[in-house]
Amino acid sequence: MFAADPVTILLSIVVILFLAYVHSSQKRDKYKNFPPGPRPLPIIGNVHQIDMNKPFKTFIELSKTYGTILGIHIGPQRTVILCGYDTVKDALMNHAEAFSDRPRLPVLEKYGGNGIAFSSGENWRVMRRFALSSLRDYGMGKRSIEDKIAAEVELLMQIFRSYKGKPFDNQRILTTAVAKIILSILLSQKFENEDPTIKKLIDIVNENVRLLGTPISRLYNAYPSLIGLLPGAHKTIPENIAHMQSLIRKMFSKQRQQLDVNNQRNLIDSFLVKQQEGKAESVKYFHDDNLTALVDNLFGAGMETTATTLRWGLLLMMKYPDIQKKVQDEIERVIGKAKPKIEHRKEMPYTDAVIHEIQRYGDVVPNNVPHATSQDVTFRGYFIPKGTVVFPLISSSLRDKSYFEKPYEFYPEHFLDAKGNFKKNEAFIPFSIGRRSCAGATLARMQLFLFFTMLLQNFTFQAPPNAVLDLTPSLGATNSPLPHKICVIPRG
Structure with missing residues (x-):
């Protein structure tokens, strides 16, 4: 057996200690002027101080002590929290490039940096440019999509009438109606409400939204090697994403066979045509993995947040019947029994204010989707290294007391001036702001x-007898209403 020379052992120890010292010094220098926050513990950081079910609540509370730019350790991961509209706006608008990346999130590795929601750099730029262009081409903001939405609401109202005023849960019904509109833009395909494919897509999205908000999923992003050894939601999410992607690939594989370059019908058609152009950009970015992730992102995000906001709207109308009555009075005065159109909105300040307040109060995406710094940046005197995870909290803007008189109450007057005219509020950013909005x-x-005005034009929404309406959000990656039932009473 080889016996090590004592001098060699001593020199090795000295070298190891020196290298450890240099690494530690470099790390201290790197984070020398990092934003302030509570003192972290070894290994766990500040996890013991964070409500892992609703972390934004902890962050907003800590900002009262440490300021609107907060440094937090989630396990070994240094994270920056931005609180309050002024700070969020400064970062996302005035330092847009520096805060434009997405972090690596192990629980979402199945996306592989593809698509639009969780990609960064040039891939994100190309996909976002394509998505915005295609959404405009296939109806976003046009009369054609307005007619599709109105037709879908008509079908929804038939279902509501079928309950004859008896209590029912509206979650799947509303979600399906919204999902069918998005799918028409992506696929030009009409789905029936009971279609097994659309039901499966909705179930996957809803389950993943719930699971992404669980403590174990959040901890998995900080400790992937350790938490990865345990069973839990972090194992189910990638399986769900894989299943979703398989369903999407089947959809566009069928469209590829029927593709007519001269008759592009939807976003997927446009993407498939891009694939065939043979340009360097087409080869690099317009591949099947990007298409799969893009459709997944647009469907999931668009469906879940809009449907959840509508559910908040109907719940709040049941909770505040006097506000519901004012909206209905304005609808009768401006529209009467005609079909509501987008152009009516400018004549309906109270209804517009109520819809804005539903979005503000519902606070559907409180944490925001996490950002990451694309480069080293000095922001408001603090140094934030490249690759740092950043949460520009949407909730902290929507509840910013400097901009909203009653931030924790449902108060449509937040968006009305003294004469009852609609009043914009710059801190209203439910869709975020900047490049990643x-x-x-x-x-x-x-x-x-259109959903809200058509539904309130035709129905009054009431709580079931003896029901207690709880406005506490359920647990999940988004703030959605707790399960509840509604009673729909036809008007006139």
């Missing part, structure tokens, strides 16, 4: 106005 915001606004 929601690509489907225009479509979502159209759907919210």
